[in-house]
Amino acid sequence: MAHDHAHEHDPHDHDHGQAMPETALRVKALESLLVEKGLVDPAALDAIVDAYENRIGPRNGARIVARAWTDPDYKARLMKDATAAIAEFGYSGAQGEHMVVVENTPAVHNLVVCTLCSCYPWPVLGLPPVWYKSSAYRSRAVIDPRGVLRDFGLSLPDDVAVRVWDSTAEIRYLVLPERPAGTEGLGTEALADLVTRDAMVGTAKVAGP
């Protein structure tokens, strides 16, 4: 019976969204009721899902980073007023209304978290991955950021300062990673291909080509 099978998932699987079938059924029932009452438009629901599955994701942030690496004037605007500089690309709005960019250097490494919920810069990175929303990340990023980075395979020397940004208000943070060596001849699209979501949260560096 499907119902019983669902309970065989361990909590780890459950955290990764392997929900019990009754959750899917209850969501469907709520949707049907809200549609029947004229409270929500099913086509609007489809459009919201489409926006976050297909239009708004970390490729947006990667383009910002590549531009900042190649255009010093743009980088200056980005560091001074990130919201406006990001809007130049047409990226704005929900969960990115007030943006700040923090820059990684050989001496400083930045890491973004939201300990109280899971605030994340949606217009430039899309929806957050499961690990960003996990209790493990939210609890440890502030007390043991270097240990969290080691979970991602990144060991930082003691003399590199780690700055953790806990997104407690409506300011959303994007990390500007260091440009890797060996990328001097690359154009912005090729550079953007190298920039990962994790590098823009601060749990990774950008690897060279």
Add this chain to the structure above:
Amino acid sequence: MNGVHDMGGMHGFGPVTPEANEPVFHAPWEGRVLALRRAAGAWRRWNIDAGRHTIETLPPAEYLRLSYYEKWFESTIKLVLGAGLVTQRELETGCRDPAVPVATPPLTADKVLPAIMAGGPTLREISATPRFAAGQAVRARDINPVGHTRLPRYVRGRRGTIECDHGAHVFPDSNAKFEGENPQYLYTVRFAARELWGEAANPADAVYLDLWEDYLDAV
């Protein structure tokens, strides 16, 4: 509130385990929950702070057991019930009350992208001047409000330094209770890792939080 959601600095949750090639949604219902919450939110019967508080007030064991989108779903049910958009009886039967006229949805498909692009800015103009300036030493207040707050326990009573101000923003503690936006200056405050976690922390490390004026005292 001193809830289990306020987990900064807790131990025991294990390592962070990233998933390779993670999909945006792990099942279609997750996307529907996101969409339902946003589309129902277009009725403007609640605000983002009240929405967060409904998640925080899930029973602690439930909060830890449920996935992110399951928490969103449970809190969306609380919100639509609390706002009177649906009744308990409608939820239980799955049938709408025929005595209530069918409504017209405020959010239609053509308005979705413009609404996402506009978002909900929280910056407000106020006449007061900022109480603190960059470089100033402050202490996070040792307060324990039972309602919604964005002042985590791990900084309460700790000394920090004002990094910058972001202008005046809607104050979540009052907004979540529908007691008004009470906009006030919002500051990024730098706390040395050693101030928060003791001598074992790296002296070069720091944690930055965005804190409202009502959370701070001058030192």
